[in-house]
Amino acid sequence: MKASDRSEIIENIIQMYGTGKSELVYETPFQLLISVILSAQTTDKQVNKITPPFFLKVREPKDIRDFSVEEIQEYFKYVNYFRNKSRFIKETGTILAEKHNGIIPNDLKLMMTFPGVGIKTGKVVLSVLYDMPYVWVDTHIHRIMNRIGIVKTKTPDETDKKIDILFTDEMKVRMHHPLVLFGRYTCIARKPKCETCPLQKKCAYFQTHFGKKLVSNS
Numbered sequence: 001m002k003a004s005d006r007s008e009i010i011e012n013i014i015q016m017y018g019t020g021k022s023e024l025v026y027e028t029p030f031q032l033l034i035s036v037i038l039s040a041q042t043t044d045k046q047v048n049k050i051t052p053p054f055f056l057k058v059r060e061p062k063d064i065r066d067f068s069v070e071e072i073q074e075y076f077k078y079v080n081y082f083r084n085k086s087r088f089i090k091e092t093g094t095i096l097a098e099k100h101n102g103i104i105p106n107d108l109k110l111m112m113t114f115p116g117v118g119i120k121t122g123k124v125v126l127s128v129l130y131d132m133p134y135v136w137v138d139t140h141i142h143r144i145m146n147r148i149g150i151v152k153t154k155t156p157d158e159t160d161k162k163i164d165i166l167f168t169d170e171m172k173v174r175m176h177h178p179l180v181l182f183g184r185y186t187c188i189a190r191k192p193k194c195e196t197c198p199l200q201k202k203c204a205y206f207q208t209h210f211g212k213k214l215v216s217n218s
């Protein structure tokens with residue numbers, strides 16, 4: 001696919017899903033980090049439902065000192081893996097408060113040394129907080145990129161590497177969240193909403209499955 005077509009497709013997706021950065025609800029950087037840790041294997045909607053009472057009491061990493069792991073677990077007992085996630089929140093909050101002045105460092109490698117912060121959490125938090133050029137390629141972004149025909153890859157890891165080469169940093173900063181929403185609401189895994197999708201003309205999946213039908217109907 002030509003570079004100009006790739007850019008046009010991504011610009012269309014950005015137009016469709018705006019410039020928002022996350023569907024998670026938070027007020028401070030530490031609250032964002034907590035929400036992203038909680039969102040592993042859980043929907044953003046579920047995370048947003050359970051965080052408000054905790055966020056009334058915990059705004060900054062130093063606030064975590066007032067809570068034991070068991071107390072944190074009580075707030076989060078309705079998300080998957082809440083025991084581990086609560087421990088990660090306690091330990092990472094403590095490290096941030098004691099060693100980083102309560103500030104989340106803008107350094108992916110350093111972030112990934114914190115308990116519960118893997119590459120996904122690190123990339124999402126840094127791209128939202130500091131506009132760093134990270135696209136976290138999950139199964140949804142992997143699916144979209146292959147369906148449209150921007151990449152031909154077998155795994156999210158391979159797609160991740162391709163995206164790194166194919167797009168400018170400026171575009172990577174803007175494309176992550178719109179792509180997530182596009183996969184969540186339009187190019188859905190089981191039944192993509194192709195009939196109303198503005199990318200039909202440039203999409204390989206659409207052309208393969210519906211292109212001929214359109215020509216014969218015209």
Ligand code: SF4
Binds near residue numbers: 199
């Ligand atoms: S036309 Fe269908 S498959 Fe192609 S991007 Fe749109 S929703 Fe996804």
